Amino acid sequence: MSKQYRVMVVGMGKRGRHHADAFLANSRFQLVGLCDIDEARLKTAAVELRNPATSTDAASLAAAVKPDIFCFCTLPSLRINLIRVGIESGAQLIAFEKPVAMSSQEGMDIKRLLDQSGVKAVVSHQHRYGDHYRKVGEIIASGQLGRIHTVYGTATGWMTHMLSHLVDYMRWYNGQVDAEWVMAQAAGRGKLADNHPSPDYLAGFIQFANGVRGIVEVGAGAPDVPEVDYWWRKCRIGAQGTEGFAEVYTGNGWKAVTSKGVLSGPGCMNYALDMPPYVEDMVRWLDDPSQVHPCNFQEAYKGFEIAMALCRSVIERGQIALPLKSGMDELNALKEVLPERKVLVSMAKNTELYG
Numbered sequence: 001m002s003k004q005y006r007v008m009v010v011g012m013g014k015r016g017r018h019h020a021d022a023f024l025a026n027s028r029f030q031l032v033g034l035c036d037i038d039e040a041r042l043k044t045a046a047v048e049l050r051n052p053a054t055s056t057d058a059a060s061l062a063a064a065v066k067p068d069i070f071c072f073c074t075l076p077s078l079r080i081n082l083i084r085v086g087i088e089s090g091a092q093l094i095a096f097e098k099p100v101a102m103s104s105q106e107g108m109d110i111k112r113l114l115d116q117s118g119v120k121a122v123v124s125h126q127h128r129y130g131d132h133y134r135k136v137g138e139i140i141a142s143g144q145l146g147r148i149h150t151v152y153g154t155a156t157g158w159m160t161h162m163l164s165h166l167v168d169y170m171r172w173y174n175g176q177v178d179a180e181w182v183m184a185q186a187a188g189r190g191k192l193a194d195n196h197p198s199p200d201y202l203a204g205f206i207q208f209a210n211g212v213r214g215i216v217e218v219g220a221g222a223p224d225v226p227e228v229d230y231w232w233r234k235c236r237i238g239a240q241g242t243e244g245f246a247e248v249y250t251g252n253g254w255k256a257v258t259s260k261g262v263l264s265g266p267g268c269m270n271y272a273l274d275m276p277p278y279v280e281d282m283v284r285w286l287d288d289p290s291q292v293h294p295c296n297f298q299e300a301y302k303g304f305e306i307a308m309a310l311c312r313s314v315i316e317r318g319q320i321a322l323p324l325k326s327g328m329d330e331l332n333a334l335k336e337v338l339p340e341r342k343v344l345v346s347m348a349k350n351t352e353l354y355g
Contacts, residue, residue, distance in 0.1 A: 002028060002287075003028075003287075004027075004028060004029065004030045005028060005029050005030070005068040005069055005092075005282075005283065005286060006029075006030050006032045006065065006066065006067045006068045006069070007023045007029050007030065007031050007032065007033075007067055007068070007069040007071060008032060008033035008034070008035070008061065008062055008065055008067035008069070008070055008071065008089075008091075009023070009031070009033070009034055009035070009071045009072070009073070010034075010035040010036070010058045010070075010071065010072035010073070010074060010082060011035070011036060011072055011073040011074040012034060012035075012036040012038070012041050012042055012044075012045040013036075013041075013073065015073040015097055015124070016036070016045075016071075016072075016073035016074075017045065018073075018271045018275050019071050019073055019095070019124075019275070019279070020034065020045070020049055021049075021275070022275035022276055022278070022279045023069075023071075023279055024049055024050065025276065026276065026279055026280060026283070028280075028283045029069070029279070029283075031049060031050070031052050032052050032053060032065045032067060033052050033053045033054070033055070033061050033062070033064075033065040033067060034046055034049065034052055034053070034054050035054070035055055035056065035057070035058045035061050036056065037056050039056060042054050042056065052065075053065050058072070058082060058085050059085045059088070062085050062086070062088070062089035062091075063088075063089060066089060066090055067089060067091050068091060068092050068093070068286070069091060069092070069093045069094075069095060069282060069286075070082075070085070070086035070089055070091035070093075070094050070095075071094070071095040071096065072086070072094075072095075072096050072097070073096070073097045073124075074097070075195055075196075076097075076099055076101075076102055076160060076195075076196060077102060077195075079096070079100070079101050079102065079106060079110060080101070080106055080109055080110055080113075082096070083096075083110050083113055083114070083121075084113065086119065087113060087114075087117045087119050091119060092119065092120060092286055093119065093120040093121065093122065093282060093285070093286060094114075094119055094120070094121045094122070095121070095122045095123075095124065095282065096121070096122075096123060096124065097123075097124050098123050098124055098125060098164035098165065098168075098300070099160055099163075099164045099304060099307070100123060100164070100297075100300055100301055100304035101304065102160075102197075102331060103308070103327065103328065103329040103330055103331060103332075104305070104308040104312070104324050104327045104328055104330060105327030105328055105329060106327075107301065107304050107305070107308065107327070108324075108327045109327075111297075111301055114297060120285060120286070120293075120296070120297075121296070121297035122282060122285075122293050122295045122296060122297065123164075123295055123296075123297055123300035124278070124295065125164070125165060125168040125169070125295045125300065126271075126274045126275060126278040126295065127165060127169070127250065127269055127274060128168070128169060128172060128294060128295070129273070129274040129275075129277045129278055130248075130250075130267055130268075130269060130270070130273070130274055131265075131266075131267050131273075132248050132249070132253050132254040132265065132266065132267025132268070133169065133237075133248050133254075133267070135248075135254050135265055135267070136173070136237075136238060136239075136246045136247060136248045136254050136256070137172060137173060139246040139256050139258065139263075140173050140239050140241075140246055144243065144244065144246075144256070144258040144259065144260065145239060145240070145241030145242070145243050145244045145245065145246060145256075145258060146241040146242035146243030146244070147241055147242045148173075148174065148212055148239050148240070148241045149211075149212060149213065149240060149241060149242065150212065150213050150214075150215065150239065150240040151170040151173050151174045151208075151212060151213075151214050151215075151237075151238070151239045151240075152170065152214065152215040152216065152236070152237070152238060152239075152240070152247075153165075153166030153167065153169065153170050153214075153215075153216050153217075153235070153236065153237040153238075154166070154216070154217045154218070154222045154223055154225065154235065154236045154237075155217075155218050155219075155222060155234065155235040155236075155250075156218075156219070156220075156222050156224070156225075156231060156234045156346070156347075156349075156350060156353075157218065157219070157231075157232055157234075157235075158191045158194065158196065158198040158199075158200065158218060158219045158220075159191075159196075159198035159199060159202050159218045159219060159307070159311075160194075160196035160197060160198045161196050161198070162218050162235065163202070163216070163218050163307045163310075164300075164303060164304065164307060165235070166216055166218065166235065166237060167206075167214075167216065167303040167306050167307055168295075168299070168300060168303045169237045169248075170206075170214050170216065170237060171299070171302065171303055171306075173237070173238070173239045174208055174210070174212050174214070174239070175210070176299060177208045177209050177210045177212065178208070178209050178302060178322070178323075179206050179207065179208050179209070179214070179302070179305075179306050179309075179322045180207045180208065180209050180321070180322060181206075181207045181309075181319050181320060181321050181322060182204055182205065182206050182207070182306060182309045182310050182313055182319070182320050182322065183204060183205050183313050183318065183319045183320070184202060184203060184204025184205070184310040184311070184313040184314055185202075185203060185204070185313075185314060186199035186200075186201060186202045186203075186311070186314040186334065186338060187199065187200060187201045187220075187221065187338070187341070187343045187344070188200020188201050188219070188220055188338070188341075188342070188343030188354065189335070189338050189339075189340065190343070190354055190355075191219070191354070192331070192334065192335055192338070197331050198218075198219065198331075199219065199311075199314070199334055199338060200219050200220045200221075200343040200354050201217075201218070201219035201220045201221035201222070201343050202216075202217070202218050202219055202310060202311070202314070203216070203217040203218075203221065203222075204216055204310040204313065206306060206310075216310070219343075219354070220343045220344070220345045220346070220350045220353075220354040221343065221344060221345060221346050221350075222346060223236075223346055224346060224347045225249055225251075227249045227251075227252045227253070227255075228249050228250065228251035228252045229251065229252070230251050231349055231353070232251075233249075233250040233251025233252075233268070233269055234250075234251065235249065235250035235251070236248070236249055237250075243258060243259055244256065244257045244258040244259065245257055246258070248267070250268075250269050251268055251269060252267075252268060253265055253266045253267045253268070254267060278295065281293045281294060281295075302323075305322055305323055305324050306322065308324065308330050309322055309324060311330035311331070311333075311334060312324075312328065312330055312333075314334060314337065314338075315330065315333045315334060315336075315337050
């Protein structure tokens, strides 16, 4: 019988439950611990998840249950301390929610801890498992678009929620090539007070080492994606080449124009479909170190650096070279430079959400 991997999940909100449900449904995992600071929510989750050990204290529970996989799905302000808990628990793999960190300094500290410990890590960019995302990836990789010259991503959701996803999939569609520099601008201070602090609108350019240009927009000024009804899924990610384009809409399928004509197909972000292969790839990586998880930390960190460099470009008013050589607290610095001026929006719904 194949080895079962012991799993502990911290955070019993929506995303924590998605992870816990996916682990529980896979026979290669044994869900041994749940943690949440909300005791009522924790108790309810435990009953529904076959009563593993529970605690409101992640460190003490991790020390007791000794997980092989330490997973946490918490607000983004709680990253580095939980990384330490996972490492100290002896876990072989740490799985956690995006974004990687809340500043380049914290991200560098997390990377150093993981590099020194040798613990594998995965960041939850699980949208890439959607059939519509994969179809666009297949079309790009097939060469049907000719020479790729531009990759792009837009989302009307704000930066700390959405930019990590956009950049990760843009890099995927560009063959995981490293970025050399970025330049960006931002507007609006309202969402800097959110629990996912962000400028209201961020737009920028990314120069990749293979000459491909990346263009990204997130927030109030990002263009509408009329193909999608549900606001949080109004995301468009794609690539343009010398022979056509292909793009995915998070909430409503995909489209491509190639020498074969105008092509399209269905698809929608769906945790019930995307989470099972995401956790199954953790098994493959633990079973065989050569089977590196597509959402591995090292690639996610490169996308995180791009996001922080875009913020730093706003702060420093110019191009920012990559990789970053030193850390800073970009979000706090944005509070100092963004003017007290109401953001201009791209569509009526954004007035309501960025009012």
